[in-house]
Amino acid sequence: MYQYEYPHPAVTTDVVIFTIRDRQLKLLLIKRGGEPYKGQWALPGGFVQLDEDLEAGARRELEEETGVAGVYLEQLYTFGAVNRDPRERVITVAYYALIPSDKIVLQAATDAEAVGWFGMDELPELAFDHQKIVDMAHERLVAKLDYSTLAFQFMPAEFTLSELQAVYEIILRQDMDKRNFRKWILALEQIEETGNERCDGPHRPAKLYRALHRNKVEIIK
Amino acid sequence: MYQYEYPHPAVTTDVVIFTIRDRQLKLLLIKRGGEPYKGQWALPGGFVQLDEDLEAGARRELEEETGVAGVYLEQLYTFGAVNRDPRERVITVAYYALIPSDKIVLQAATDAEAVGWFGMDELPELAFDHQKIVDMAHERLVAKLDYSTLAFQFMPAEFTLSELQAVYEIILRQDMDKRNFRKWILALEQIEETGNERCDGPHRPAKLYRALHRNKVEIIK
DNA sequence: GCAAAAGTGTTATCCCTACACCCATGA
DNA sequence: TCATGGGTGTAGGGATAACACTTTTGC
Numbered sequence: 001m002y003q004y005e006y007p008h009p010a011v012t013t014d015v016v017i018f019t020i021r022d023r024q025l026k027l028l029l030i031k032r033g034g035e036p037y038k039g040q041w042a043l044p045g046g047f048v049q050l051d052e053d054l055e056a057g058a059r060r061e062l063e064e065e066t067g068v069a070g071v072y073l074e075q076l077y078t079f080g081a082v083n084r085d086p087r088e089r090v091i092t093v094a095y096y097a098l099i100p101s102d103k104i105v106l107q108a109a110t111d112a113e114a115v116g117w118f119g120m121d122e123l124p125e126l127a128f129d130h131q132k133i134v135d136m137a138h139e140r141l142v143a144k145l146d147y148s149t150l151a152f153q154f155m156p157a158e159f160t161l162s163e164l165q166a167v168y169e170i171i172l173r174q175d176m177d178k179r180n181f182r183k184w185i186l187a188l189e190q191i192e193e194t195g196n197e198r199c200d201g202p203h204r205p206a207k208l209y210r211a212l213h214r215n216k217v218e219i220i221k
Numbered sequence: 222m223y224q225y226e227y228p229h230p231a232v233t234t235d236v237v238i239f240t241i242r243d244r245q246l247k248l249l250l251i252k253r254g255g256e257p258y259k260g261q262w263a264l265p266g267g268f269v270q271l272d273e274d275l276e277a278g279a280r281r282e283l284e285e286e287t288g289v290a291g292v293y294l295e296q297l298y299t300f301g302a303v304n305r306d307p308r309e310r311v312i313t314v315a316y317y318a319l320i321p322s323d324k325i326v327l328q329a330a331t332d333a334e335a336v337g338w339f340g341m342d343e344l345p346e347l348a349f350d351h352q353k354i355v356d357m358a359h360e361r362l363v364a365k366l367d368y369s370t371l372a373f374q375f376m377p378a379e380f381t382l383s384e385l386q387a388v389y390e391i392i393l394r395q396d397m398d399k400r401n402f403r404k405w406i407l408a409l410e411q412i413e414e415t416g417n418e419r420c421d422g423p424h425r426p427a428k429l430y431r432a433l434h435r436n437k438v439e440i441i442k
Numbered sequence: 443g444c445a446a447a448a449g450t451g452t453t454a455t456c457c458c459t460a461c462a463c464c465c466a467t468g469a
Numbered sequence: 470t471c472a473t474g475g476g477t478g479t480a481g482g483g484a485t486a487a488c489a490c491t492t493t494t495g496c
Contacts, residue, residue, distance in 0.1 A: 003222050007271045008229035011301075011312055050228045050310045054301035078299040078314045080232075080275035089271045091232055093299050093312075162448075179450070180486065203447040204493035383475075400477070401459065424474040425466035 009080070009089040013058040014045030014130070016076065016137035017066060019099040020154050024119040025170055027134065028065060029126070031114035036086050037127035041116075043134070045092065058095040065115060067105050072098045072153040072217065076137050084129050096137040098153040145171055149190050149218045152211040158194050160206035161185065188220055230301070230310040234279040235266030235351070237297070237358035238287060240320040241375050245340040246391055248355065249286060250347070252335035257307050258348035262337075264355070266313065279316040286336060288326050293319045293374040293438065297358050305350050317358040319374040366392055370411050370439045373432040379415050381427035382406065409441055 017028040029041040044065040048057045055073065063069050073095055080091035104117075118124065120138065123131075144150040151167050165181045185191065190212055197205040238249040250262040265286040269278045276294065284290050294316055301312035325338075339345065341359065344352075365371040372388050386402045406412065411433055418426040 002225045002228045004225075004229070004231075005222065006231075006268060007223045008225065009232050009269060009271060010225075010227075011230050011232060047227060048230060048301070048312070050230060051303060053303055054299065054312065075298060077296060078275065080269070080314065082272060082274055091269070091275065091312075091314075093301065160448085177487075178448090179488085182449085183451095184485090199494070201447080202445065202493095202495035204449075206448060381475085398460075399475090400461085403476085404478095405458090420467070422474075423466095423468040423472065425476070427475060 007089075009091050010085075011048045012045050012090055012092045013048060013054060013061060014043040014092050014094050014133060015058050015062050015065075015073070016043060016094065016096040016134055017062060017099060018096065018137070018141065018154075019104055019117070020101050020167055020170055021104065021117065022119075023166065023170060024121075025138075026117040026119050027123075029116055029118055029124070030065065031116075032127055033113045040127040041118075041124045042127035043094075043130045048093075054093050055095070058093070058097075062095075062097050066099060066103075068099055068103045070215075071100070071103070072150075076133070076140060079129055079133060081129065092133075094133045094137070096140065098141075098150070100154055100156050102156040142171060144217075147220060149188070149211070149213075149220060152190070152214075153217065155211065157214075158196060158198075158208040158210055160198060160208060162206060164191075164209070190218060190220070230312050231306075232269045233266050233311055233313045234269060234275060234282060235264040235313050235315050235354060236279050236283050236286075236294070237264060237315065237317040237355055238283060238320060239317065239358070239362065239375075240325055240338070241322050241388055241391055242325065242338065243340075244387065244391060245342075246359075247338040247340050248344075249336065249338055250345070251286065252337075253348055254334045261348040262339075262345045263348035264315075264351045269314075275314050276316070279314070279318075283316075283318050287320060287324075289320055289324045291436075292321070292324070293371075297354070297361060300350055300354060302350065313354075315354045315358070317361065319362075319371070321375055321377050323377040363392060365438075368441060370409070370432070370434075370441060373411070373435075374438065376432065378435075379417060379419075379429040379431055381419060381429060383427060385412075385430070411439060411441070 019026055028044065030044050032038055032040055032042050044061050046061055048054060055075070059073055062073060076094040076096050078091060078093045082089065084090065123134065126134065145168060151164065151171070154167050155164060161182055164185065165176060165178065169175055191209045192212055194208045194210050196208040198208055199205040240247055249265065251265050253259055253261055253263050265282050267282055269275060276296070280294055283294065297315040297317050299312060299314045303310065305311065344355065347355065362371070366389060372385065372392070375388050376385060382403055385406065386397060386399065390396055412430045413433055415429045415431050417429040419429055420426040
């Protein structure tokens with residue numbers, strides 16, 4: 001038992017984990033094993049340890065569910081409506097994470113819960129206020145494509161310009177002109193040719209590129 | 222005494238309260254009356270009540286210190302480093318608020334603490350990690366001027382274009398061309414003439430304008 | 443040789459920037 | 470009448486958007 005002179009809320013971190021697969025923006029959900037909302041899908045998350053920074057907690061959840069470390073993680077917003085959890089006052093600090101498509105492992109569920117990737121268009125009903133959190137994360141993602149190199153975080157170490165363009169098209173839900181896209185993305189001076197090529201099928205091989213600053217999201221004008 | 226099965230952190234809200242006075246961007250600080258950091262300047266803030274939404278808590282702090290209600294308030298970021306408070310684990314949800322210049326009241330200090338407005342260039346040393354919070358709030362403010370109508374929140378109900386331009390110049394710390402500014406701000410279609418004029422001194426009277434959507438910050442492109 | 447994706451330039455349009463003088467008023 | 474801030478237009482340059490054909494490969 002832990003005692004305090006004044007009442008304290010519980011604090012959790014929840015993580016919206018995005019990736020791109022099958023030409024769709026997908027996110028990872030877990031099926032709740034206990035009450036409340038038992039059996040419903042929800043964002044991965046858990047209580048903040050008192051000896052653990054907020055981001056460290058979010059990263060721990062992320063790694064437990066996906067098995068990947070070192071990916072992009074950013075604080076989104078803190079949700080603290082009085083009745084968002086029926087048990088007690090729970091304030092959640094929400095994060096979102098981007099996973100490169102080649103790092104997805106079909107993870108054995110950690111806590112005997114089911115785990116699944118869902119397309120943004122086929123989300124099930126979510127527990128708590130998690131739909132609101134997902135909506136805000138999606139908005140942020142779309143907005144940040146415009147003025148940062150965030151999209152690179154979905155890419156593997158080497159990628160083609162067509163693959164990169166596809167990421168933009170999938171997230172923004174609109175086709176782009178190939179020539180203008182290439183001119184624009186190269187003018188940013190944020191990627192360089194690796195010198196390698198990739199042969200995919202019955203067509204000309206594509207040059208491979210890498211991000212100049214793999215672990216940093218740059219603000220672009 | 223309040224008892225929990227698991228340890229809970231304390232949660233506070235802190236508010237960075239901006240206004241513009243004397244051609245300077247200023248913010249409100251209070252002098253701490255108790256330990257820790259007794260006698261040092263800090264952001265207004267306090268513990269979250271369990272029956273009060275986060276924003277409501279921030280707004281309560283804001284109103285207690287400034288006496289103004291209904292002003293712009295936005296969540297900034299949540300700071301939760303393990304040792305940011307020497308007493309116990311304290312997570313703070315930081316907000317920032319913008320006060321129109323005509324609403325500032327020289328407030329009698331609520332809790333026998335001193336209260337003061339400080340220019341961004343003459344801030345004293347701040348308690349806790351409050352300097353970091355102020356820096357982030359300032360960055361957000363500068364960034365949002367570019368792509369939203371946030372600056373209108375500093376304006377009284379009626380204002381001249383020169384006054385509005387001054388707000389941009391003060392926050393962005395750069396002079397702007399008068400004709401280009403007027404063309405740009407009018408093209409946004411976010412303000413309209415009130416029909417009134419103001420005579421200030423020995424010169425032509427200035428037309429007064431009002432924001433079309435006083436209580437909403439629009440995203441502009 | 444054919445299907446399929448990779449790669450590549452030019453032109454028109456719009457937006458942003460730079461820039462200087464007259465106007466209305468109070469003293 | 471003079472000092473002070475209010476108010477107004479145009480032209481050039483840079484960025485954006487539209488648009489079609491050739492190249493390389495696997496089968």
